[in-house]
Amino acid sequence: MTTTAARRATTVTAPPYQGDSTNGDSTKGDAGTHPGAAVEPHLDPALTGRPDVRPTSRRLGPGQRRRFAGLVGPAALILLWVVASATGLLDPRILSEPWTVVATAGELIADGRLQENLAISAQRAGLGLFFGIVVGAVLAVLSGLSRVGESLIDGPVQIKRAIPGLALIPLLILWFGIDETMKVLTITLGVFVPIYLQTHAGLRGIDLRYVELAQTVGLSRAGFIRRVVLPGALPGFFLGLRFAVTGAWVSLVVVEQINSTSGIGYMMELARTYGQTNIIVLGLAVYGVLGLLSDAAVRLLERKALSWQRTLAG
């Protein structure tokens, strides 16, 4: 015990490494040779006031990220719709005009039907997504870290992957009736597969060298999962999440159009019965916006959580 204390004491009093003064600043950006010095970005005053005269080499990456650049594509699509409708190229009987759809949205919001149906739809998708993420991630970790888990879990998941979600619905109705449980379960079953697949792949792709490192620093099993496995599998998990989020909305349409008395899908199904194309198109637009927004949310989350990565995405 006393030796440990003595060792600690030497640690405290040991002088910080000052670097080899004769070598000066030979390693560029090696700010560590000046302990305690604030680390500041290199701003060469000679360059700041003048036009950049560096020779331009061919750039192979996609370049800098620009704000709202992701909205350009969808906006172009809407513009195309507006132009085609205004010029009469697009028959309103085939596809309602954008302004009709906007007016319909106004009416449905005024009498509260749109919000009401949207809320119940969002609740179903959210619950299904939540359970799907938990189930998919837990199964991926179990099957990724143990051979027993892999032999038990991986096969059945691959079987589930081969069965279309739609084909399961009759059985689920038989087992769970037609209320919310069945709907959320259908979405969960659609969501957990991509989460499982991508998280599992991400986890299995973790460099073996990090496993060795974990052994040499004496990490516990739990510490290994928390510090190495989960962060290492995170890129794969987020890829799975992007599939899962859009998948949740797709499953939602299916369950709401087959048997339901509420939700966006139900609203569209009702409109089909009465031949109200404008409401159908509105429903499609809502699904589209929801899909786009949730994907953007996942990507934002991904950028925040994976800020340690240096990738082409920037």
Added chain:
Amino acid sequence: MATHTGGLKSAGPSNEVSVRNLIRSFGPKGVLNGVDLDIAPGEFVALLGPSGCGKSTLLRALAGLDRDVRGSGVVKVPEQVSVVFQDSRLLPWDSVLGNVTLGLRDHDADARGRRALAEVGLAGREKAWPHELSGGEQQRVALARSLVREPRLLLADEPFGALDALTRLKMHALLKDLVAAHRPAVLLVTHDVDEAITLADRVIVLQDGRVALERTAGTSVDQSSLRGELLAALGVHAAA
């Protein structure tokens, strides 16, 4: 300050590391064919040898990283062993400080991690991501990570092999200071004869899985004749 053991010391209970008749093989090929090795507390041993001579295999055996390799022999190492790899092997998703304190369970782990980083000259970089550091800085973090554990034995597998020549010289000085302050026994695997002579108290040349040559280094020894002898053992006949 260093209490050198004077080189070729026989096995005794006071030795930090004691290896007897170590045999390791991958498939039919023997990599280590009966290696004996003793390292005294605080002694700095450099292990030289051509590629494929079994240097890294020996180091991995001491680090306990060769569970899947067939072999026999006796390996006695202290409980606190730290390893520095050729790549800095920092977790890219963890901060510099998080990497240093990885696996520490005591409540003052963060404070100790900060002190260790200050010791290697990286105070203030605790929150940086590993990819934001230069290669030399990354390897310093790896040194801080291994020394924050106060190891009795430090195993280093060509830790400076990937660095440029100037950074490597700085790292030699840093490692010397750190070893003087913490006094672990050190086994440094390297292919660089000069690095071995500069840093070690004793140099061992491994050839075909056996100890081929063992020499005391340090200031009391004629550096150029030692250098020539080591190079000759490695099959290089340098001009005088």
